Amino acid sequence: MQACDSIRSAVLERPRSKAAADFEADRKQGLGQFLTSQAIASFMASLFADRPPEIRLLDAGAGDGALTAAFVKQFCDSGRRRRPKRISVAAYELDEAIVPAFQDTLDLCQVESRRSGVQFSAELRSEDFIETAVGLVHGDLFGTSKTPFNAAILNPPYRKINSDSHTRRLLREAGIETSNLYTGFLALAAKLLCENGEMVAICPRSFCNGPYFKPFREQFLDMMSLRRLHLFESRSSAFQRDDVLQENIIVHAVKSPEKPQTVIVSTSSGERDGEIVERACPYADVVSPRDPERFIHLVTGESDEAVRQKIARFTTPLAKLGLEVSTGRVVDFRATEFLVQEAQDDTAPLIHPCHFTGGFVHWPKPGGRKPNGICDTERTQELLVPGAIYVLVKRFTSKEERRRVVACIYDPHRIRAERVGFENHLNYFHARGRGLPMDLAKGLAAFLNSTLVDVYFRQFNGHTQVNATDLRNMRYPTRPELESLGRKIGDAFPNQSGLDAHVEREFL
Numbered sequence: 418m419q420a421c422d423s424i425r426s427a428v429l430e431r432p433r434s435k436a437a438a439d440f441e442a443d444r445k446q447g448l449g450q451f452l453t454s455q456a457i458a459s460f461m462a463s464l465f466a467d468r469p470p471e472i473r474l475l476d477a478g479a480g481d482g483a484l485t486a487a488f489v490k491q492f493c494d495s496g497r498r499r500r501p502k503r504i505s506v507a508a509y510e511l512d513e514a515i516v517p518a519f520q521d522t523l524d525l526c527q528v529e530s531r532r533s534g535v536q537f538s539a540e541l542r543s544e545d546f547i548e549t550a551v552g553l554v555h556g557d558l559f560g561t562s563k564t565p566f567n568a569a570i571l572n573p574p575y576r577k578i579n580s581d582s583h584t585r586r587l588l589r590e591a592g593i594e595t596s597n598l599y600t601g602f603l604a605l606a607a608k609l610l611c612e613n614g615e616m617v618a619i620c621p622r623s624f625c626n627g628p629y630f631k632p633f634r635e636q637f638l639d640m641m642s643l644r645r646l647h648l649f650e651s652r653s654s655a656f657q658r659d660d661v662l663q664e665n666i667i668v669h670a671v672k673s674p675e676k677p678q679t680v681i682v683s684t685s686s687g688e689r690d691g692e693i694v695e696r697a698c699p700y701a702d703v704v705s706p707r708d709p710e711r712f713i714h715l716v717t718g719e720s721d722e723a724v725r726q727k728i729a730r731f732t733t734p735l736a737k738l739g740l741e742v743s744t745g746r747v748v749d750f751r752a753t754e755f756l757v758q759e760a761q762d763d764t765a766p767l768i769h770p771c772h773f774t775g776g777f778v779h780w781p782k783p784g785g786r787k788p789n790g791i792c793d794t795e796r797t798q799e800l801l802v803p804g805a806i807y808v809l810v811k812r813f814t815s816k817e818e819r820r821r822v823v824a825c826i827y828d829p830h831r832i833r834a835e836r837v838g839f840e841n842h843l844n845y846f847h848a849r850g851r852g853l854p855m856d857l858a859k860g861l862a863a864f865l866n867s868t869l870v871d872v873y874f875r876q877f878n879g880h881t882q883v884n885a886t887d888l889r890n891m892r893y894p895t896r897p898e899l900e901s902l903g904r905k906i907g908d909a910f911p912n913q914s915g916l917d918a919h920v921e922r923e924f925l
């Protein structure tokens with residue numbers, strides 16, 4: 418089946434004009450078409466543990482058939498006694514342009530199966546998987562089983578789906594609430610698996626945390642029993658050809674309500690023949706039974722485990738500190754009429770991430786791209802908060818930034834204003850709408866800026882976005898502990914190693 422990649426190269430990499438290439442890129446983007454390399458497809462196929470004699474395989478969003486090909490090869494190559502009697506594949510692919518390439522792959526699968534004495538049949542449906550699968554889940558299709566598959570291998574398309582779209586309505590009909598196509602595919606595939614059926618999927622890691630994916634996490638983790646999670650160390654390594662910036666994960670799960678004792682968590686660089694490092698993690702460390710958000714934590718190595726244990730010592734929820742975290746209220750494109758480039762008498766400071774410098778907000782930034790002020794009028798009162806001490810955290814960090822969690826203090830002694838506006842790219846910690854005492858604010862900002870928190874944060878958050886829910890869901894040192902740390906911080910924050918040393922001395 419080595420031919421599989423060369424077929425793909427011939428089909429997908431033929432020379433073309435720039436306009437055609439741009440059109441092709443847009444079309445692929447629209448379809449969420451990022452094809453799996455042969456190395457990754459083979460690795461995915463090797464994760465299936467069960468060997469039923471009759472395999473009914475689902476490949477949803479099949480592309481040119483890389484996953485089906487790898488699956489067939491894996492099972493045909495196994496020793497004679499472990500080889501299945503029959504493999505039947507149902508593949509769904511919306512893009513008719515890629516169907517001939519898939520057909521070529523099926524021909525190769527047919528040859529491979531015949532050679533190994535395995536009966537092989539395949540049905541390629543050039544139709545919308547969501548539409549068909551929702552019908553199957555309902556059992557609408559006369560005579561068909563509601564759970565027709567005992568194996569599913571997929572690399573689903575990644576695309577946001579609007580809340581009023583046809584796709585979203587279809588998913589809702591099947592009892593699935595999700596805002597991305599890939600989680601829709603995963604949820605439907607899980608529903609279509611029979612008891613103990615296995616799924617191996619490669620997808621973005623974003624479903625592991627964040628509020629939007631909570632209904633999906635609940636549903637998926639209730640239906641499926643996680644067996645293995647494999648993470649690629651570099652964002653782009655899994656799909657080198659396609660400029661994918663999401664962190665990707667491979668999930669191996671079995672349809673069963675029983676949770677395993679341990680889940681294998683592994684990592685690799687994503688390079689061909691790259692080393693795979695794996696460890697068995699207690700299930701409760703991956704999905705904590707105490708976590709209502711059902712975040713999925715990926716503790717990938719010994720140093721990660723040491724951090725997990727250190728963080729486990731902090732048990733104080735934010736509410737017990739008397740604090741809350743909210744997202745900045747000023748969405749600049751909705752408030753354009755109130756924004757001013759330079760502050761004036763009748764304006765309040767408007768704070769953006771660009772005002773973060775060395776742990777404190779430095780405002781204004783004259784001549785910068787961002788407006789420094791927002792009108793302080795009756796009409797803007799609900800966008801403003803009282804001028805007081807707050808801890809701000811960037812909601813988005815660039816890939817180049819060393820830390821994911823970047824915290825900073827807004828200090829009204831440095832910026833004199835009765836009210837202040839926080840732009841929507843910021844989260845802010847407050848005491849039920851009011852400011853914090855300075856020692857607590859400094860301690861909290863120092864804790865959040867520590868390497869300890871950063872490493873921990875990356876265990877459940879695989880993207881560059883820091884949601885208020887992520888911060889709300891974390892556990893913190895006690896209030897006296899944070900205040901004591903805060904008292905060690907002077908008028909300027911120490912550098913990273915100095916700050917880490919303070920955190921280490923205070924808490925660990």
Ligand SMILES: C[S@@+](CC[C@H](N)C(=O)[O-])C[C@H]1O[C@@H](n2cnc3c(N)ncnc32)[C@H](O)[C@@H]1O
Nearest residue numbers: 448451452453478479480510511545546572574
């Ligand atoms: C991420 S690609 C993966 C392709 C292939 N499975 C692989 O791993 O190389 C997802 C595929 O799903 C297809 N697709 C997108 N929306 C679809 C839908 N609603 N129904 C069926 N296929 C769809 C795209 O055309 C694309 O080929």
